[in-house]
Amino acid sequence: MNTLLQTLHEQGLLRLANDLAASHSQWMPALGDIVSESAEIQGLRRAVPALVETAALLQALHQQGLLRLARDAVTTQAQWAPMLSEIAGDYLNDEELKKALHNLLLVLTTLWSRIEPEQLRSLALALGDGLQYLVGHPPGNGAAAAPGLVGLYRMSKDESLWRGLMPVIEALKVFTTKLAAEAGRPAAASGKEPQQS
Structure with a gap:
């Protein structure tokens, strides 16, 4: 140990280490700034979350056996690719x-x-x-008879029925209007008949 220390002293390395330690507060912040501003370090810091996610994905694929399946598919490509x-x-x-x-x-x-x-x-x-x-209530499984005129009148006054039907009716109006516009005809909803030439 004494020989090592004597050699370091003779080479001036002990004095250099001592000077570096003494001026630590001066050069350490500058070195930290250089390292933190390095593009590679910044890129590595940004890539760490992606690397963690990639490792988790690979682990999940391995546990499900999908990596082995992909490897087998690649290794047997010469057999199945032509077919x-x-x-x-x-x-x-x-x-x-x-x-x-x-x-x-x-x-x-x-x-x-x-x-x-x-x-x-x-x-x-x-x-x-x-x-x-619909699957749970197929038609004809003990359903009531046709409602008749009085039943139809009552259905026309059913607010919940009309609230349910109105989006369907409005969607059909939009559908037919768009079809008529694509065909170059005025929409039937406008109440005008197309003119005969």
Whole structure:
């Protein structure tokens, strides 16, 4: 130990270490600023949450066996890729399938992209409840007879029935108006008959 200290002293390293320790308050903040302003350090700091999320995702995929499935799919690509490309080629040459895929793409881009997610969620829940009711109450299972004129009159005064039907009626009006506009005709809701030329 004494020999090591004597060597460090002779080389001037002990004095250098002593000077660095004494001037620590002067150079340490500047060094910290340089390190904190480094683009690589900033990028690493921003990437840490993403790296943590990626590690959690990989762990979940591993636990579900999906990583092994993906690895097996990649390693056996030479066996299934030619068959898949042949099937895809057969289908892509089918004009009806091309038209169906094009129509599906149109529906997805024009209809679904215009609906807000919360509105779509409400619509899906309402449709689900309605279908569940229909499945639980099929027509003709002991339902009452036709209401007759008096029953129809009572139904016309049922506020809850009209509150439920009005959105459907208004949606049909919008639908027919849009169809008429696309066809270049005045809408039937305007009360005017199209003129014959």
